Amino acid sequence: MSRFAKPVFLAAGLRTPFGRGGGALAAYDAVSLSVPVVQAMAQQAEPDLFVWGTVIPNLGWSNIAREVWLDAKLNPSVPAFSIVLACSTSMTATFAAAGMLGAGADLTLVGGAEVMSRPSLALTAASSKRLTDLFAKDAAAALAELQSLTPRDFVLPTKGWANRITGRTMGDHMEETAKAWNISRAAQDEWALKSHRRAVDGWNDGFFDNLVISLPELARDANPRADTSAERLAALKPAFDRDSGLGSITAGNSSPITDGAAGCWVANEAGVSRLPTGTPHVRLVDYEVSAVDLHTEGLLMAPSYGIPRLLARHQLAYPDIALWEIHEAFAAQVLANVAAITDPDWVRAKAGVEEDLGPFDWDRVNPMGGSVAIGHPFGATGARDLSQAVKELWALPVGSRAIVSICADGGQGTVALLERV
Incomplete structure (x- = not known):
């Protein structure tokens, strides 16, 4: 039994190396970091549809998928649309593409990007309304008003990417969940250590070689640490609950601030046949x-x-x-x-x-x-x-x-x- 009337396949795509926040990839934005991935995948095959997403808002674009596709100087006749569902954004792009296969759309390129090093700063809704109203009446006065803005007029990333409804970060929420489920600090650090060792081994054994393209600034993932240890992880202080003495989530057992872009293929049987021979693919x-x-x-x-x-x-x-x-x-x-x-x-x-x-x-x-x-x-x-x-x-x-x-x-x-x- 399958959700789909006809077989749907996912084929392995390409991605950039993932860079540390503020590190080698920080000069990119989500569009420019996506371009080399999309160009490399389009050399394998030209898709019939392009679906791409990013989570951190940027007023410089309204449809990042189309911006990426055109900046990559690819066939302008290929339609492109954007999608967002927080951390599930590019997986949701996969599901959307799967439902659109057929009738001339046999192969879709999906994915997304984030440059967490460069979040955009925005005006609060009240400040934005005040300025736009003023611009409509008196442009000179509006320009003068711009010079009098204070930090209160901006939406600043003082708490990272906090949930709008609760005002708390994912780490704040996860501390509550860890306590509710009695997840120990030792168990978290043990899993983090396994994750680092497996990623380092994967790179050393060549697993990632045909999944990751090299960029001038970075050739492999910057975050996996070959030098980490149980002792180093245990020495880190809690990152979110710093005061109760019960905090267990640290920078070492959390995913780090990261810059990167990644793609994946969604195809029917006809679409798979257009990919290079031997491309790993499985059925969704x-x-x-x-x-x-x-x-x-x-x-x-x-x-x-x-x-x-x-x-x-x-x-x-x-x-x-x-x-x-x-x-x-x-x-x-x-x-x-x-x-x-x-x-x-x-x-x-x-x-x-x-x-x-x-x-x-x-x-x-x-x-x-x-x-x-x-x-x-x-x-x-x-x-x-x-x-x-x-x-x-x-x-x-x-x-x-x-x-x-x-x-x-x-x-x-x-x-x-x-x-x-």
């Missing part, structure tokens, strides 16, 4: 988009609803999944979501799934590292996760299945079920 069997009450369930806990529902719909259990690619916004987020989906009472009460989903095998999770080590440029993470999962699954026997899961700000999440063909 189904997907789930879920949302929870962020005030009561935890801002990043939506995957714990989506995963059981998706598996139950296909009469699958956890042992049937050979590979789990779970976005690591925080190590605590991965640990809490898995704790939830392995609690039968939670699965029954929250996800509405009565079936016994069996034991969960941690050794199948993120074998080449995750976002804690690789980094998390919001708009690019979905395509990075999917392309990485496609290549990982491609190395397994035909019929093997994977789950790719991403949590998103606002209490939302996306989950994909893939199958090796």
